[in-house]
């Protein structure tokens with residue numbers, strides 16, 4: 001999306017430059033642009049500034065929404081339930097677990113990028129908790145669809161964040 005937009009904006013800018021050059025050439029020949037011509041140029045320039053100043057940041061923000069993890073080759077597009085899981089992971093799991101795509105570096109529990117747990121193991125860990133190893137993970141942090149969403153997210157992205 002952004003690549004296309006950049007090309008469109010480049011073409012629009014080029015078009016404006018051409019218009020400005022033509023107007024300046026006209027001024028040299030006929031002694032200055034008419035008030036109407038000046039209004040057109042000023043109006044277009046203002047419009048372009050608005051489009052660039054507001055449109056581009058808005059598009060970038062929209063593009064960086066929760067459901068996109070990174071752009072370009074190897075981008076991970078999350079389903080809405082995985083995106084929901086990502087949000088829940090930040091709130092409920094990130095303090096204890098490392099997971100690159102969530103930019104979390106918790107060290108209480110195992111590194112999920114290395115463990116790469118299947119969804120069923122994640123749901124099991126959330127439901128029953130874990131207290132056999134070095135630390136403890138409380139049972140029932142999440143339940144039902146929330147637990148399944150987090151599990152879908154973790155099993156989808158574990159090991160893929162750099």
Ligand code: HEC
Nearest residue numbers: 092093096108109117122125130131132133135136137141
């Ligand atoms: C209070 C810290 C803490 C929180 C919060 C926490 N965990 Fe854990 N988690 C642990 C610890 C500690 C272990 C390892 C316990 C053990 O080995 O007995 C663990 C283990 C796991 C395992 C591996 C289970 C296995 O059998 O190998 C998974 C998967 C996991 N957690 C996922 C999650 C998810 C998803 C969340 C968020 C819903 C979460 N954890 C929240 C501390 C935490």
